[in-house]
Amino acid sequence: MNDQQKSLLLKASSRTSPPQGAQLSYGTAGFRADGSLLESTVYRMGILAALRSLKTGSVIGLMITASHNKICDNGVKVADPSGGMLTQEWEPFANALANSPDSHTLLQVIEAFVKMVDIPFGGTQEAQVLLGRDTRPSGEFLLEAAKQGVASIVGARSIDMGVVTTPQLHWMVRARNKGMEASEHDYYVQLSSSFRCLLELIPQGNGTNASNNKLIVDGADGVGGEKIENLKKMLSGLCIEVRNCGGGELNEGVGADYVQKEKVVPRGFGPADVGIRCASLDGDADRLVYFLVQPNSEKIDLVDGDKIMALFALFVKEQLSVLDESEDGKTNRPQCTRLGIVQTAYANGAATDYLKQLGLEVVFTPTGVKYLHEKAAEYDIGIYFEANGHGTVLFSENYLCWLENTNKETTEGSEQQKAASRLLAVSKLINQAVGDALSGVLLVEVILQHMGWSIHKWNDLYHDLPSRQLKVQVVDRSAVVTENAETVVVKPAGIQEAIDIEIGKYPKGRCFIRPSGTEDVIRVYAEAFTQEAADDLANSVAKIVDLFLGSGNA
Ligand SMILES: CC(=O)N[C@H]1[C@@H](OP(=O)(O)O)O[C@H](CO)[C@@H](O)[C@@H]1O
Numbered sequence: 001m002n003d004q005q006k007s008l009l010l011k012a013s014s015r016t017s018p019p020q021g022a023q024l025s026y027g028t029a030g031f032r033a034d035g036s037l038l039e040s041t042v043y044r045m046g047i048l049a050a051l052r053s054l055k056t057g058s059v060i061g062l063m064i065t066a067s068h069n070k071i072c073d074n075g076v077k078v079a080d081p082s083g084g085m086l087t088q089e090w091e092p093f094a095n096a097l098a099n100s101p102d103s104h105t106l107l108q109v110i111e112a113f114v115k116m117v118d119i120p121f122g123g124t125q126e127a128q129v130l131l132g133r134d135t136r137p138s139g140e141f142l143l144e145a146a147k148q149g150v151a152s153i154v155g156a157r158s159i160d161m162g163v164v165t166t167p168q169l170h171w172m173v174r175a176r177n178k179g180m181e182a183s184e185h186d187y188y189v190q191l192s193s194s195f196r197c198l199l200e201l202i203p204q205g206n207g208t209n210a211s212n213n214k215l216i217v218d219g220a221d222g223v224g225g226e227k228i229e230n231l232k233k234m235l236s237g238l239c240i241e242v243r244n245c246g247g248g249e250l251n252e253g254v255g256a257d258y259v260q261k262e263k264v265v266p267r268g269f270g271p272a273d274v275g276i277r278c279a280s281l282d283g284d285a286d287r288l289v290y291f292l293v294q295p296n297s298e299k300i301d302l303v304d305g306d307k308i309m310a311l312f313a314l315f316v317k318e319q320l321s322v323l324d325e326s327e328d329g330k331t332n333r334p335q336c337t338r339l340g341i342v343q344t345a346y347a348n349g350a351a352t353d354y355l356k357q358l359g360l361e362v363v364f365t366p367t368g369v370k371y372l373h374e375k376a377a378e379y380d381i382g383i384y385f386e387a388n389g390h391g392t393v394l395f396s397e398n399y400l401c402w403l404e405n406t407n408k409e410t411t412e413g414s415e416q417q418k419a420a421s422r423l424l425a426v427s428k429l430i431n432q433a434v435g436d437a438l439s440g441v442l443l444v445e446v447i448l449q450h451m452g453w454s455i456h457k458w459n460d461l462y463h464d465l466p467s468r469q470l471k472v473q474v475v476d477r478s479a480v481v482t483e484n485a486e487t488v489v490v491k492p493a494g495i496q497e498a499i500d501i502e503i504g505k506y507p508k509g510r511c512f513i514r515p516s517g518t519e520d521v522i523r524v525y526a527e528a529f530t531q532e533a534a535d536d537l538a539n540s541v542a543k544i545v546d547l548f549l550g551s552g553n554a
């Protein structure tokens with residue numbers, strides 16, 4: 001690092017310092033805190049994004065959002081060249097940067113890291129960082145901090161993509177690095193044209209009737225509502241009404257997180273909506289759940305991420321059953337397509353049973369999209385979803401090549417060619433970088449039409465086991481260490497045995513605990529045959545947690 005670079009960094013970073021007393025940590029979703037405390041963190045992530053771009057020789061993304069959290073919060077996360085989450089190897093560097101108490105320490109941390117991972121500095125290499133933010137009021141000044149962070153690295157420049165959804169920014173990063181057109185308009189063009197292609201491939205005689213065709217979307221008063229309005233203008237064959245489009249308070253009694261956790265009607269919905277298909281996005285539009293308003297009740301029938309995954313899996317499986325069999329009944333590939341289903345322990349047990357009964361390979365990872373995505377990428381086609389509605393369908397590059405060839409080489413209009421075309425269209429419609437509520441809505445809608453199904457028929461695929469989630473405050477949540485995709489507690493000693501005794505008391509009982517990655521709590525999840533039993537099991541395990549980890553607050 002030369003003197004010019006050093007003095008640039010010192011000058012720029014001396015303007016901001018981290019919030020006093022805070023220990024910042026790059027969790028599953030980047031850094032999150034009250035928006036007013038994040039200026040220095042965002043500035044420093046601007047530096048990190050520029051360095052990552054220099055190191056990889058690719059475009060990097062930086063998104064300013066706190067997703068489903070309250071409006072005064074904000075956050076920052078980095079998108080890697082593939083459009084996926086920042087590599088986990090750089091997370092300790094992100095933590096060290098964010099927590100450096102002054103500009104001299106910051107410079108030392110950067111110098112040591114640049115040397116350690118060998119980042120090309122001072123040559124002709126240029127760095128490029130795409131910036132995006134959601135609709136939060138603090139987003140504007142934090143975006144300025146990000147710009148300054150990028151500008152304090154010689155050779156780096158930022159491009160402001162404005163107010164976008166999180167998945168749009170990830171999509172743009174991926175598209176740019178593939179040398180494709182990557183504006184917001186290009187995103188809508190890709191989604192709408194692949195949606196149209198799937199509509200055209202719906203078998204004759206299928207298709208829901210017009211009265212079934214209306215969808216009401218709850219935009220969480222965030223960025224998603226406005227963006228789905230833009231997308232709508234380019235679609236036909238779908239009637240979408242958007243509510244909670246930004247007029248009310250972000251995430252307050254609205255949105256996918258609220259609907260999934262509380263299982264009640266969001267603001268702006270009511271008795272007039274009984275029987276109509278409804279969907280909720282979260283504040284930055286990377287989560288999606290569907291629901292039905294119950295007659296004479298505040299409650300809803302929730303169609304969560306697990307059920308969206310079941311719908312996608314059925315559709316993909318249907319196409320594979322055509323593709324993996326040649327006309328004479330023999331497979332026409334050296335081996336059948338490897339289709340993987342990736343869930344976390346929060347997936348409802350009924351969903352897992354259903355998917356396994358379909359003969360699908362179901363695997364589990366710890367909570368957090370970065371783990372699910374990584375696992376799904378090991379398959380020809382990997383479908384991953386968290387129960388809360390974040391997920392997507394990934395296609396490997398090799399498999400996409402095979403599909404392209406099959407599409408070209410099979411008889412025009414044959415069932416095989418149609419199946420290959422459908423899967424190719426799915427790979428273009430559904431975001432390959434991260435879970436994306438906008439592309440998710442379109443894929444759900446077109447599959448329902450393809451199957452000729454109402455939301456009721458879809459919801460009836462299986463029935464969720466009653467479940468309950470609780471949070472327990474403890475002295476030190478890091479005292480809980482789990483393994484086996486968070487289903488078994490190995491520390492503190494003896495706690496798993498105590499939990500097992502409780503589980504044994506309930507037919508179909510299942511229960512696990514884990515430290516949250518985004519809040520200072522231990523989460524308890526319980527499932528059982530009745531709601532009362534699930535509640536009891538969760539409560540007794542919460543007491544066990546309190547007994548072992550001693551806060552006296554359970
Ligand atoms: C039970 C639950 O919903 N956990 C959420 C939540 O993580 P925790 O580590 O449980 O706090 O936030 C994550 C980031 O948004 C999301 O990936 C995850 O699914």
Ligand SMILES: [Mg+2]
Binds near residue numbers: 067068283284285
């Ligand atoms: Mg989100």
